Amino acid sequence: QVQLQESGPGLVKPSQTLSLTCTVSGGSISSGSYYWSWIRQPAGKGLEWVGRIYTSGSTIYNPSLKSRVTMSVDTSKNQFSLNLSSVTAADTAVYYCTRSHSRVAVDYWGQGTLVTVSS
Amino acid sequence: DIVMTQSPDSLAVSLGERATINCKSSQSVLYSSNNKNYLAWYQQKPGQPPKLLIYWASTRASGVPDRFSGSGSGTDFTLTISSLQAEDVAVYYCHQYYTTPETFGQGTKVEIK
Numbered sequence: 001q002v003q004l005q006e007s008g009p010g011l012v013k014p015s016q017t018l019s020l021t022c023t024v025s026g027g028s029i030s031s032g033s034y035y036w037s038w039i040r041q042p043a044g045k046g047l048e049w050v051g052r053i054y055t056s057g058s059t060i061y062n063p064s065l066k067s068r069v070t071m072s073v074d075t076s077k078n079q080f081s082l083n084l085s086s087v088t089a090a091d092t093a094v095y096y097c098t099r100s101h102s103r104v105a106v107d108y109w110g111q112g113t114l115v116t117v118s119s
Numbered sequence: 120d121i122v123m124t125q126s127p128d129s130l131a132v133s134l135g136e137r138a139t140i141n142c143k144s145s146q147s148v149l150y151s152s153n154n155k156n157y158l159a160w161y162q163q164k165p166g167q168p169p170k171l172l173i174y175w176a177s178t179r180a181s182g183v184p185d186r187f188s189g190s191g192s193g194t195d196f197t198l199t200i201s202s203l204q205a206e207d208v209a210v211y212y213c214h215q216y217y218t219t220p221e222t223f224g225q226g227t228k229v230e231i232k
Contacts, residue, residue, distance in 0.1 A: 060219050
């Protein structure tokens with residue numbers, strides 16, 4: 001059973017960089033035709049796709065965030081990461097790391113981690 | 120971006136009755152080469168991540184009860200819960216993964232009447 005776990009600071013100051021890591025267990029991040037994504041959800045609101053990364057390192061970002069987002073993958077550690085720069089209060093949300101497949105969409109989700117942007 | 124619009128925003132259904140949620144995309148999510156609609160449905164309960172219910176518009180994910188069904192093609196889709204159970208109280212989201220940026224509907228809250 002694949003499991004994903006987000007980790008990182010729960011509080012980030014405005015204008016700083018939000019950094020999160022997702023650790024995948026129960027299977028290799030490199031196996032199968034999967035890609036790995038971040039999706040966020042402000043409190044009481046809907047879901048927003050942040051972007052995805054393939055184990056090759058290729059990335060696709062949401063254009064609404066593109067200039068501020070960087071994703072990376074470390075296959076040796078079975079992890080992938082998200083950096084979001086120049087954060088504001090609007091970036092406060094629960095951030096989910098997920099596994100996706102072009103056929104079945106998002107089949108596994110982490111439990112989510114709340115990141116609050118505040119001074 | 121493809122805009123996903125769900126209706127209604129909320130609905131209250133009696134136990135054992137049918138619940139129907141609609142989702143409309145601003146452009147087709149049907150991939151002509153394989154005739155598959157890249158449309159998924161998720162269920163989210165409070166304090167939990169979403170759970171995949173349906174992919175390819177009508178294929179139930181593993182372990183999903185058969186009271187959940189999806190239908191539709193192109194731009195118009197429906198999630199039906201044939202006989203609402205207490206544990207089905209949740210927010211339901213549609214999601215297009217046809218193209219990036221992937222986008223979600225705003226969610227539909229299902230409650231017991």
